[in-house]
Amino acid sequence: MKAILEIQDLHVSYRSSGSGLCPALTGVSFGLMPGEIMGVLGESGSGKSTLAGSLVRLLPANARITRGAVQFEGTDLLRANADELRQIRSRRISLIFQEPSLALHPTMRVGEQVRQVLAAHDSLGKSALNEQTRQVFDQVFPEEADRISHSYPHQLSGGQRQRVLIAQAIACGPSVVIADEPTASLDPTTQMEILGVFRNLREKLGLAMIFITHNPALLCGFADRVLVLYAGKVAECGPAETVLASPRHPYTKALFHSIPTVFDRPENTRKTKLPAILGDSARSLPIRGCPFEPRCAGKMDICKEREPAAVNLSASHTVSCFKYES
Amino acid sequence: MKVEATIGKNMQPLLRVENLVKRYAKRSLAGTPEEFLALDGVCLTVFPGTTLAVVGESGSGKSTLAACLACLESPTAGSIWFEGREIAKLEERASRQIRPQIQVIFQDPASSLNPRWRVMEVLAEPLILQRKFTREEIDRRISSLLERVGLSPDIVERSPTELSGGQRQRLAIARALALEPKLLILDEALSALDCSVQAQIANLLVELQGSLGMTYLFITHDLAMAAQLADEIAVMDRGRIVEQGRAQKILKQPEQETTRQLLAAVPRLTLAPPLLEQ
Numbered sequence: 001m002k003a004i005l006e007i008q009d010l011h012v013s014y015r016s017s018g019s020g021l022c023p024a025l026t027g028v029s030f031g032l033m034p035g036e037i038m039g040v041l042g043e044s045g046s047g048k049s050t051l052a053g054s055l056v057r058l059l060p061a062n063a064r065i066t067r068g069a070v071q072f073e074g075t076d077l078l079r080a081n082a083d084e085l086r087q088i089r090s091r092r093i094s095l096i097f098q099e100p101s102l103a104l105h106p107t108m109r110v111g112e113q114v115r116q117v118l119a120a121h122d123s124l125g126k127s128a129l130n131e132q133t134r135q136v137f138d139q140v141f142p143e144e145a146d147r148i149s150h151s152y153p154h155q156l157s158g159g160q161r162q163r164v165l166i167a168q169a170i171a172c173g174p175s176v177v178i179a180d181e182p183t184a185s186l187d188p189t190t191q192m193e194i195l196g197v198f199r200n201l202r203e204k205l206g207l208a209m210i211f212i213t214h215n216p217a218l219l220c221g222f223a224d225r226v227l228v229l230y231a232g233k234v235a236e237c238g239p240a241e242t243v244l245a246s247p248r249h250p251y252t253k254a255l256f257h258s259i260p261t262v263f264d265r266p267e268n269t270r271k272t273k274l275p276a277i278l279g280d281s282a283r284s285l286p287i288r289g290c291p292f293e294p295r296c297a298g299k300m301d302i303c304k305e306r307e308p309a310a311v312n313l314s315a316s317h318t319v320s321c322f323k324y325e326s
Numbered sequence: 327m328k329v330e331a332t333i334g335k336n337m338q339p340l341l342r343v344e345n346l347v348k349r350y351a352k353r354s355l356a357g358t359p360e361e362f363l364a365l366d367g368v369c370l371t372v373f374p375g376t377t378l379a380v381v382g383e384s385g386s387g388k389s390t391l392a393a394c395l396a397c398l399e400s401p402t403a404g405s406i407w408f409e410g411r412e413i414a415k416l417e418e419r420a421s422r423q424i425r426p427q428i429q430v431i432f433q434d435p436a437s438s439l440n441p442r443w444r445v446m447e448v449l450a451e452p453l454i455l456q457r458k459f460t461r462e463e464i465d466r467r468i469s470s471l472l473e474r475v476g477l478s479p480d481i482v483e484r485s486p487t488e489l490s491g492g493q494r495q496r497l498a499i500a501r502a503l504a505l506e507p508k509l510l511i512l513d514e515a516l517s518a519l520d521c522s523v524q525a526q527i528a529n530l531l532v533e534l535q536g537s538l539g540m541t542y543l544f545i546t547h548d549l550a551m552a553a554q555l556a557d558e559i560a561v562m563d564r565g566r567i568v569e570q571g572r573a574q575k576i577l578k579q580p581e582q583e584t585t586r587q588l589l590a591a592v593p594r595l596t597l598a599p600p601l602l603e604q
């Protein structure tokens with residue numbers, strides 16, 4: 001099968017006032033298969049939102065895509081002009097942001113907000129437009145679609161607002177949805193519901209998704225593949241079951257160990273500490289060598305000298321660490 | 327409801343809440359005034375040096391409870407007792423002495439710290455307001471606060487906006503500790519942070535509890551973190567505490583449906599698909 005979206009050697013930097021160019025992504029490559037859910041895992045500053053933005057060329061004004069290509073349906077999105085991009089955004093690739101209360105217009109009924117997305121991209125008659133809007137609402141709100149489409153954002157719960165954003169994202173029938181921390185502001189029960197909505201849509205519409213999160217536990221049983229970003233580089237990438245159950249990169253391992261678990265704790269161990277990763281990614285980036293070296297528990301001499309290349313552990317699982325180089 | 331006070335049976339509770347009710351006025355779609363019952367008779371007890379986690383879904387009243395305890399909202403009915411004294415009944419002067427002993431840390435350190443201030447000003451403000459300390463004393467306290475929360479002393483001249491999320495939350499904790507409070511209310515204090523930073527801050531909280539004997543009221547929707555930090559867990563649902571008891575007991579033998587649902591929704595790393603089936 002051929003990838004629907006192919007990211008090749010993507011480099012993005014931000015121009016900062018004092019210190020010139022500050023790299024956010026350096027050499028990210030991966031392919032997204034049709035209907036696949038790719039979980040992108042990374043902490044703040046790892047470049048995960050920059051990745052989301054650069055795929056549809058919605059980056060802040062001081063961002064520069066310095067190298068690479070994003071192939072989608074025969075077009076390189078990084079070289080597409082404004083008209084071509086307008087054809088692709090929403091209609092073929094759409095984006096869902098983290099904060100649903102900021103992404104929605106506060107004084108417009110949510111039904112109208114979804115209708116406007118459709119109206120902007122498809123030239124439909126009024127009744128066809130309304131019919132289409134209703135169908136989109138039915139997809140994400142199996143019950144109460146009517147009542148909700150007549151509501152204002154403040155009348156809806158966080159989960160419902162997030163579903164409205166999903167409705168906007170799928171309105172024009174895209175084949176790829178990029179979701180940037182779509183469940184971060186929701187409580188766990190609602191998080192699970194929203195993940196359920198995504199799974200449903202994938203099954204019904206064959207959507208491929210890039211699901212960006214900082215919480216690995218969310219990807220369990222949800223993502224097909226997991227890509228771990230660290231300091232703008234791919235640390236590890238492989239099938240979700242493999243990466244989530246037995247991570248190989250020292251960063252992925254340490255990250256998973258630092259997460260508390262509910263059940264497997266013996267009685268009265270409360271005052272124990274979590275095995276946290278020390279330090280801070282943004283502030284401890286070495287000038288050369290592996291970006292994780294300063295925080296890595298298993299560092300070796302070579303880690304300081306140069307960057308590790310991606311090592312293939314199997315056909316689908318790669319890790320960028322010297323430990324696995326033979 | 328079953329309350330199990332296993333810790334310090336003979337101790338005086340630091341905080342006792344009785345039948346706390348908070349009503350908000352709201353308007354229905356038709357414009358007629360309605361009432362919303364955010365807290366519907368909450369009772370709880372927290373013993374010194376322990377952590378009580380209050381868990382529940384969004385909208386269950388957790389944050390209203392925090393606001394009432396921190397004297398940021400006045401309850402409609404019920405009483406809050408701190409060290410055996412009822413807060414609402416205190417004279418202005420006595421209340422000024424008690425209020426610094428209860429400090430709150432909010433979810434988002436980016437919006438709870440003044441971006442135009444330097445770190446030094448953020449930490450000095452509570453000390454200056456007390457009018458008890460000299461300039462030198464304040465400087466000394468600031469450097470010991472920074473050390474206590476694991477921040478380097480040379481950040482005093484920076485603004486909070488130049489700090490990372492984890493550093494900012496450490497700063498918020500340092501500010502809360504400035505007046506040597508007995509009770510820290512942590513209102514979703516870890517939820518806005520990355521997993522790796524959450525672990526660091528959780529460890530800091532455990533450390534401070536060990537060294538200062540702090541008491542925490544840890545409000546969260548993250549049951550896994552509650553399990554990590556709490557001695558007792560209280561489960562809230564629609565303004566009521568439906569279940570309270572020792573953390574391990576609540577997690578292993580939950581008696582209420584709400585608790586079971588919350589447990590089922592915790593995303594877990596080692597488990598596979600069935601969790602997601604609706």
